[in-house]
Amino acid sequence: MRERVVALGGPPGSGKSTAGRAVSAELGLEYESAGAIFRAEAERRGLSLAGLGELAERDPAIDRALDERMLSLATPGRLLDGRVVGALCRARGIPVDYLWVTASEPVRIERLARRDGLPIERCRALTRAREASERTRYLAYYGIDLDRERPDLTVDATRLPPAEVARALLDFLGPTGGAR
Secondary structure: OOOOEEEEEOOOOOOHHHHHHHHHHHHOOEEEEHHHHHHHHHHHHOOOHHHHHHHHHHOHHHHHHHHHHHHHOOOOOEEEEOOOHHHHHHHOOOOEEEEEEEOOHHHHHHHHHHHHOOOHHHHHHHHHHHHHHHHHHHHHHHOOOOOOOOOOEEEEOOOOOHHHHHHHHHHHHOOOOOOO
16 A cells, blocks of 8 residues: 555646546556546536636635545545645645646647647637636645645656656656655
8 A cells, every 4th residue: 555645736738637547547546636526516516617717716615625625535545636736735744746747838738629629729828817827826825836846756748648658657656655
């Protein structure tokens, strides 16, 4: 049994969820996604993802409820996928292997546009607005600036296929925990 929770973050379209599902399957970890929970909440409220983000800017309880739910799941044997969860685990003193997957903005936008069936320019505008909103909220609610956080490992997935991203994460984690 792993002694630490695995937290995987990264910007939208970086490939973190694809890699996270592969890593969790390989290591036998339960996979939990903050993005999936947020999307389900948007759907429950009849809002778009952007609409729920705008509402969350005015109502901190939305993000706090999601983040507390993710933190309640932060136990060994789980991989938590969410942009701020690794930093929140650290802030709470939860033993965590904090991993980050990134990719260049053009690659991320292309991936998201293809996934969501959106024109590139529309997707770019929505993604930039989403990232700015989240950056502002994380700083205001938790004092966390993700641009200043230092994960234990960062993998640039700009030119890597998903299997190689997952392999880099697995190589770091090893069979029982982070490469410490």
